Each structure stands twice: as structure tokens, then as C-alpha cells.
Amino acid sequence: MSDEFVRAISTDEIAPGGMKTVEINGDEIVICNCGGTYYAVQRRCGHMNAPLDMGTLDGTYLTCAMHCVQFDVTTGEALSGPVPPYFGHETPPPMMGEYLQNIGMLMKHVRTESIRTYATKLEAGWVQIAL
């Protein structure tokens, strides 16, 4: 990580509790406004690459919309694994059942990794990010 900060977004572009995605030099980054303190993390979930900006931010905890894996945006640390799937009481049709079984078998081997964080600073109404 370099010490060179680049302008990402204006501070008024995200309301407190909100998130916004920017792409800088090919890096997809989610900027989170946690009550006026801005944090920046990689956009892709450390579990299955889903876009984290489609999840929810509560305090400094970001929950992925795909499998509810949670991250702390201050450190990028993965706090939980995926929530187990539930398909209701109905037995899925045979082909769908096989498909789900295969997916489940593959997913068992997917590790949840922590996500990358980027240093941020505020300057003249801009959120700047160190790439």
C-alpha cells in the first residue's frame, strides 16, 4: 500500500450509514460513512466475491447480502462465516436437488477471508483513499 492519497468522492455523496462504490485504477472500493468517519474496503466479499455495497452497513459492521457473512470495515476482519441455507420444508424437484447438493458440496470448501481495507483521510470536503 502506498502513501499516495487520491480523491475518491465528496463527503456529501454518502449519508451517515451509507456506502458508495468507486473504481480507482481498477480497484473496486466501497466507501462507508460510519457516523461521519469514512472507511474504505474492497468491494468483493471475502467469501464468494459478491458485491458488498449491496449488503447492509450497521455501525462499522458490513453484512454481505449473499450469505450474510459479516465484516468489520475498520479492520476488514471477517467476523462470521455464511449463514446455512434453508430451502423450506418442501423437497426440491430431483434435478434442482442434485444441483443444490453439488453447490453445497463445493461451498463447504469455500473459506471466508478477511477483506482488504484502504486508509482514508478527509481533505477539503473530499474523502481520499490511499491505494
Next chain:
Amino acid sequence: MNAESRKRALHYFFEKVVGPLGFKFTPDTELKDFLLEQEVILESKHGIPFCPCQPIRHDRERDMQIVCPCIPFHRKHFDAIRRCWCGLFVHKDVIDPDSLPQLPPKEVGLE
């Protein structure tokens, strides 16, 4: 995954749920820490932070009723004993959690 970080996160989320229900975390910090740790272990095993003091029956409908904080599913019972079953949460006015015995529903006239 770091258990301490997860405990802090669970604390944060649970507090938001139990507060409006009239409950708070037990003032017994040692017990609180221990129970949260057990929930982190259960979550890492099952993917869900179940109550550490109730059996998992592998019956989805019943098991969902012991996902912490399980207060809404046992409201009458917990209001009667002024604590949740494991004692992680107590009524907001409780100062001395040790004074609250763990009474089953039958003993408080609910069954």
C-alpha cells in the same frame, strides 16, 4: 476468525434487539463473556448463534426459537422470571442478576 471480535459484534447487534424489548445484558460481565463465547462457538459450528443453554433438536421450527436473542419467542416466560433462560439478558431494572432463579415455565404458572 477471531472470537473476541465476533463477541463484540454479537454484543452490538444483540443490544439493539433486546433494548426495545425491555432487556439489557446481564451486569455479571464474567457470565456475559462466557455465554457470548459459547455462542461464538455454536455459531462457528452451526452457522447460527443458538442459545448455549437450550438443546438443538434439528427441528427447524423449534431451533429457530432458540436463536439468541430468543426473548420474542419466550416473552411471557422471560418476563415472569425477569431474565432470559441462560441469563445473558435481564430486565432493564435488574441490578443483582444472582437474585433471579432460573425457573422453568411450569414453576411460574405458564404451563
